[in-house]
Amino acid sequence: MPSATDLVHSAWRCPNCRGSLSGAEDTFTCDACGDRFPRLGTVPVLVPDPAAYIASNAVSLARYVGGLQMLLARGEALEQAQPFRKTALEQARRALSADLELATxxxxxxxxxxxVASLIRLAADPPPQAAGLPFNESWGPAMTGFLRADWGGTPDGEKQIATIRDELARAVQTHARRRGTAVLLGAGTGRFVHELSGHFDSIFGVDLCLAYVDWFHRLLQGPLNLWELHYPQLGGDNVATPIEAKLTQEAAARMDARSLAVADALKLPVADGTLSAAIAVHFMDCVPARPLLEELRRVLEPGGIFVGYGPLLYRGVEDPADWLTPSEWKHLFAEAGLEMLEERWLDLPYWQGMERAIQTTHRVWTFTLRKPS
Structure with a gap:
């Protein structure tokens, strides 16, 4: 059985002072400043203020659990009032009940x-709650489509993964000067950490979404059975699809609790100039540009590369000042002192499936940058 220290990835550092981390029971401690970072089960939480992060997620998840209970009660009332909807409502109830059990x-x-102090502060000044269904960006069965794509073994998901993997592998093989250590930003449920593991001496992923990271850590223990709910965008009578997500045999052999951590891509728990590569898939449009490029400049070693892949949809960036065109991005690359090595435009079929009301093809901008030696 691995010791607590063995659960610390060799690249991880304190996100506040960049000191080394030591493991003990359910907490990592910075050897330099003494700051402590919990493990939620096996999930490392390596953010600058973990107490605030945990409190915020607890409040959000409590609201979400309450919303699920409300929807289940509403579904029972609808089934009694409108018996012709029984088949669809039973599907929805199975999906919501399974998600309620996991969320609880x-x-x-x-x-x-x-x-407690962080929870009291949130209670005094609660974050705004979105109207409508309780499926926000942090929790909910609407998110399980990403888990299904990564680890559901579906033909459309595997085809998409192979297309992305081949492009990333080509860029890395062409431009990386050494294997070294790499980080995958916005790693979701960790599939591309596995897919790229053979190209580096060491690789780990970070994501600020606790649900994604938690799902991956649960998959390390065995298959995870969830549902993907298709409301309110229906492509037919099927309103919910069961998902059995599981790691491939190869992934289970290669990956462990150090493969994916909760961390902020703008405040990476990594020492200055220590990464040979950083990679982002469907992530460049989720964070403001300048802070991201500043952080990349900090963590990449001289000659290190950054590979970006994805469309510019800007769903996670609220400030229109950060909705940049490719030409504007390239201006900021030069401003940050990052050399553009190549760029390509590709088409990627996305979210295919008979149950989907909307099927899309993403126009993907992929590029590779280098930090000067």
Whole structure:
């Protein structure tokens, strides 16, 4: 059985002072400043203020659990009032009940680590709650489509993954000067950490979404059964699809609890100039540009590369000042002192499937940058 210290990735550092981390029981401690970073089960939480992060997620998840309970009650009333909807509502109930069971377990796990002072501050100044269904960007069965694509073994998901993997591997093989250590930004449920592991001496992923990272860590213990809910965008009578997500045999052999951590891509828990590569898939439009490029400049070693892949959809960036065209991005690359090695435009079929009301092809901009030696 690995020791607590063995659960610390060799590249990880304190996100506040960049000191080395030591593992003990359910906490990592910075050897330099003494700051402590919890593990939620096996999930490392390596953000600058973990107490605030956990409290925020606990509040969000508590709202979400309450919303699920409300929807289940509403579904029962609708089934009694409108019996002709029984088949669809039963599908929805199975999906919501399974997600409620998982979300409740996650909430208890968060509550065990929640800081009372942080919860009180949130109660005094709560974040705004979105109207409508309780499926926000952090929780919900609407998100399980990403888990299905990564680890569901579906033909459309595997085809998409192979297309992306081949392009990333080509860029890395062409431009990386050494194998070294790499990070995958916005790694989701970790599939591309595995797909690119053979190209580096060491690779790990980070994501600020606790649900994604938690799902991956649960997959390390065995298959995960969830549902993908298709409301409100229906492509037919099928309103929910069961998902059995599981790691491939190869991924299970290569990956462990150090493969994916909760961390902020703008405040990476990595020492200055230590990464040979950083890679982002469907992520460049999720964070403001200048802070991201500044962080890349900090963590990449001289000659290190950054590979970006994805469309510019800007769903996660609220400020229109950060909705940049490719030419504007390239201006900021030059401003940050990052050399553009190549760029390509590709088409990627996305979210295919008979149950989907919308099927799209993404116009993908992929590029490789280098930090000067």
């Amino acid at each position: 377990g996650q909430l208890f796990g968060l509550a065990a680590h929640a800081d």
